[in-house]
Amino acid sequence: MKESTLNMYKNLLQLNKLEGCRIVAKKRNCFSAELLIRDGRYKIRLDYYATGSPNVYVVSPVIDMSNSLEIHTFGLKFHGAYNKELPCLCLTHYESDKWNSSIMLTESYIPWAIEWTEFYELWLLTGTWYGGGVHPGGDKENE
Template sequence: MKRRNLTISQQFLALRTSPLCVGAGKLHRERLVWCFDARPSSFGRSYGARLELAQSGPPKVYVISPDLHNLAEGRRLPHVYSDDPPRLCLYLPGAFEWNRSHRLDLTVVPWAALWLFYFEEWLWSGDWKGGGMHPGDFEASRIARREQAT
């Protein structure tokens, strides 16, 4: 049985009532914006994040503070899109890990906290252990598999 897509209003209500992402936001006609603090562990720092969801398109999570580039001290940030402020790469588009029937507070928000956990570990070790694949990497791996098969 296919689950029904949630409206932006339903997503906003779920965010407002969720203990997982206490914050504040605005519901606009075509999109929602939700600002919240995320702490990836009891020993980690607190990050200010902004979640945006438009009527169409994927959810986007940006880290507003502290500045991730400053924390990285000149190193290239791992697993982010090139937006400023950095937009987190939380799932592979087209791989059906997230769709509009999934609540943001139960998927994207915890994924952002997990990303921050791996980010803090990366700051210390220099090795990204969060896994994942970027859309360009996905296409490259498909091409490589196709070439191996021939």
């Protein structure tokens, strides 16, 4: 069995133990999970592939996308499972974050998504993005 496939199954085992997590699709080389985070205030969809990086979407609540670059998303992306466009979160800095399948989702994408929601709520209150990072498709560091 390839290491990336083995790591996928390790992630599945960990996610099955998480409260508020439901595996909604599973195939030979990918799976999808829905997670309730921040005391159920947010529902996220995580699409994981044995190769490549996961995609994380906010299913609910509705996200203010008036400045999708500032809040570090890839914009709205159509998701066939929901038959609508959902915000796709930018959670890594591709030049410095060398994520790979051996890094568990419970130590990477899931806490990063929780942190994103905290910065998002601050942004709603203040109009300033405190999450830092590089804007998707850009190269300007947000201090």
